[in-house]
Amino acid sequence: MTRWSRNSRSSQGSIGSEYAKRQGEDREIYSAIYEHYLPKGPADSLPSTYTSSILAIADKIDTIVGFYAIGVIPTGSEDPYGIRRASLGLLKILLENKYPILFDDLMEWAFNGYRRQDCLRQERGKVPDTRFSERTA
Numbered sequence: 001m002t003r004w005s006r007n008s009r010s011s012q013g014s015i016g017s018e019y020a021k022r023q024g025e026d027r028e029i030y031s032a033i034y035e036h037y038l039p040k041g042p043a044d045s046l047p048s049t050y051t052s053s054i055l056a057i058a059d060k061i062d063t064i065v066g067f068y069a070i071g072v073i074p075t076g077s078e079d080p081y082g083i084r085r086a087s088l089g090l091l092k093i094l095l096e097n098k099y100p101i102l103f104d105d106l107m108e109w110a111f112n113g114y115r116r117q118d119c120l121r122q123e124r125g126k127v128p129d130t131r132f133s134e135r136t137a
Contacts, residue, residue: 012037039089046093053093057106060090065110069119 017034028051035052036059038044047053063086067073074083094101 012040039092040085042088042092046096053097053099056093057090057099057101060086060093061106061110064090065107065114066119069111069114 013034013036017030020030020033028049031049032047032052032055035047035049036055038047038052038056047056063081064083067081067083072081072083074081079085091103093099094103
């Protein structure tokens with residue numbers, strides 16, 4: 001099922017949401033499972049609830065940091081794993097909802113989680129630099 005969902009972006013979240021609904025989960029839960037893929041593009045709507053938004057933030061941060069942690073970084077026009085889409089969706093959720101979360105703190109927290117689990121790709125004895133504001137300034 002995951003491969004099918006990955007190959008059909010428009011259906012992402014539908015199957016998991018339907019399973020949760022049929023298993024008797026609350027509407028907020030099965031809606032969050034569906035909506036955590038939002039926004040799927042720049043004109044797409046945001047998750048409609050706080051629960052959906054938090055789940056979407058967590059999923060997008062995990063996608064971004066997870067791929068960077070193993071050295072998979074989008075280049076040029078290539079973004080086969082949707083890292084840019086996840087990044088833009090994350091920023092849209094944070095900015096439009098005016099959540100009091102600093103992007104740098106969120107990224108640092110996520111990288112530290114990977115670091116604690118020893119999941120960071122080591123290159124020449126270094127781990128990825130997580131100080132985003134200093135690199136982008």
